[in-house]
Amino acid sequence: EVQLVQSGGGLVKPGGSLRLSCAASGFTFSNYSMNWVRQAPGKGLEWVSSFSSSSSYKYYADSVKGRFTISRDNAKNSLYLQMNSLRAEDTAVYYCARDNWGGYFYMDVWGKGTTVTVSS
């Protein structure tokens, strides 16, 4: 079964750090670009970061650039998001999602999400 299992969320104080993990199974992880997408409470979806399958390209939303770092370990079939200098506005459910390609990109497999709360 193709799935993404997420872990690593929690409560952290402003200025603190947290690392999210996303473990892939059921497909050849190294062949796919991966994304992080978040959703603040009661709000819509916001793309956060992407990492190409070749591990050559990383992209970030302006709102997290310089504070968040996306990484992947293809040997462990895992995607990560290191979040530093966290702010209250980073409070959200964070989803990892697989990018599929059929001439166009689309996010076809999603994790269940992990909640990050930034509060003193």
Place this chain on the structure above:
Amino acid sequence: DIQMTQSPSSLSASVGDRVTISCRASQSISSHLNWYQQKPGKAPNLLIYAASSLQTGVPSRFSGSGSGTDFTLTISSLQAEDSATYYCEQCHSTPITFGQGTRLEIK
């Protein structure tokens, strides 16, 4: 950045109705447009990719159309289980952007 604007923001319809949701991009994105359905407390679920291609396993009552800047998601005969929020997403260029969402309620 490419802005995605959905309309309406919310709607209410009856079982069996034909429902359309619109999505407009601030610049041409060819067919780099996807639609997702999200139910409360759940992850988004891909419905339509590349503007008009139905994702495997998605009921055929869902369809997508459009190219360039104007796109439409259509539910041909609304079912009770279609109550959800629907998002369009452009993947033409980074930053990837989503519409603000359309909340669909069943009367």
